Amino acid sequence: MRYHKIPDETIQRLPIYLRGLLLSSNLLRQNISSNTLANILGTNPWQIRKDFSYFGDFGTPGVGCDTKKLVKRISKILKLDVVHRTALVGVGNLGLAILKFPGFKTFGFDIVSAFDTDLRKIGKTIKNIIIEDTVKLKLLKKRKIDLAILAIPRESAQKMADELVKVGVAGILNFSPCNLAVPMKVKVITIDIAMDLARLPYYMSAS
Amino acid sequence: MRYHKIPDETIQRLPIYLRGLLLSSNLLRQNISSNTLANILGTNPWQIRKDFSYFGDFGTPGVGCDTKKLVKRISKILKLDVVHRTALVGVGNLGLAILKFPGFKTFGFDIVSAFDTDLRKIGKTIKNIIIEDTVKLKLLKKRKIDLAILAIPRESAQKMADELVKVGVAGILNFSPCNLAVPMKVKVITIDIAMDLARLPYYMSAS
Numbered sequence: 539m540r541y542h543k544i545p546d547e548t549i550q551r552l553p554i555y556l557r558g559l560l561l562s563s564n565l566l567r568q569n570i571s572s573n574t575l576a577n578i579l580g581t582n583p584w585q586i587r588k589d590f591s592y593f594g595d596f597g598t599p600g601v602g603c604d605t606k607k608l609v610k611r612i613s614k615i616l617k618l619d620v621v622h623r624t625a626l627v628g629v630g631n632l633g634l635a636i637l638k639f640p641g642f643k644t645f646g647f648d649i650v651s652a653f654d655t656d657l658r659k660i661g662k663t664i665k666n667i668i669i670e671d672t673v674k675l676k677l678l679k680k681r682k683i684d685l686a687i688l689a690i691p692r693e694s695a696q697k698m699a700d701e702l703v704k705v706g707v708a709g710i711l712n713f714s715p716c717n718l719a720v721p722m723k724v725k726v727i728t729i730d731i732a733m734d735l736a737r738l739p740y741y742m743s744a745s
Numbered sequence: 746m747r748y749h750k751i752p753d754e755t756i757q758r759l760p761i762y763l764r765g766l767l768l769s770s771n772l773l774r775q776n777i778s779s780n781t782l783a784n785i786l787g788t789n790p791w792q793i794r795k796d797f798s799y800f801g802d803f804g805t806p807g808v809g810c811d812t813k814k815l816v817k818r819i820s821k822i823l824k825l826d827v828v829h830r831t832a833l834v835g836v837g838n839l840g841l842a843i844l845k846f847p848g849f850k851t852f853g854f855d856i857v858s859a860f861d862t863d864l865r866k867i868g869k870t871i872k873n874i875i876i877e878d879t880v881k882l883k884l885l886k887k888r889k890i891d892l893a894i895l896a897i898p899r900e901s902a903q904k905m906a907d908e909l910v911k912v913g914v915a916g917i918l919n920f921s922p923c924n925l926a927v928p929m930k931v932k933v934i935t936i937d938i939a940m941d942l943a944r945l946p947y948y949m950s951a952s
Contacts, residue, residue: 550944580926617946624942635842685946711945733760736823739823739825740756742824
């Protein structure tokens, strides 16, 4: 089920709420209120209540909402209630950081395959994953992998994205600072860390 | 000068426009229209025109805007019209990827110092930068560095952020999946790559 009316900004914040709820200390609470969640996340309770209003309410005022039910509800909306088998393409420094990053499991992402073009890397094992040659990308379909993380230089990003689309990948998390051209049915989210840094000075106080 | 009325969403998009304009092929154009820019970026021209309406207009309809002037104007709003001396704290896989990432220069960020706690890394040179012991963070003030990129494990992130605040850092780009508590005058932008991945399945077509 897709909730068409939820704005992108809300979808962007839901994983933040989910991460906050999944902190072990919070999972021990039977109920959680928007004020408590806002406190934990350092955000506004009204923003949380507004975001939640798109798909339900926040339980009884003053009591809050059943924590586990809330986790389930947000996970379902974000389609994170199933394990997503994910491939990593590009095992450079960034790729290595991604492979070792513990945060993906929280959301049900399981990186099960890793690919590179560098012969010195192919065949090596990192975190129980054998790095394979990118010519083997066609195996993704058989392995039921529909999500890929692209951590390669800009020059080869489009070519590799084309390959991924060909083998049935429906979502790409792209770390190359470029816009990938993909068919409408494929969703790309591009992370350019320089872009995030570029927002900082605007908000910094004049010193 | 700080333009108080510009919404955060617009500020988030301005670096994307700036990156698009700075592509060498576009800098060669005398004028650029919102339609052309939208085409390059794969975005909506009306969105661009709306964003630009907060601080001016997009030149003459049908002709567009002087490209170089536009670059200057956006850079000035984002306070990217000066070089920002930046420090990297944490030279693990992610830190290495950041050090080698070419995209920062585009926006005027110059990573001039790098720090780590690992004795095996301290003293090594990467990209002409000698990795120093984090006990030397107090040198940041003297080096006129007011921006830091934090690429360390979650456990030590808050402690290191406290150190950075103490030595006068006004902005932190934080890669640890946690909310840092800092004084109001310090701006933190947190990037949790798992969060971005967590948005993907929602947008992926049911297959």
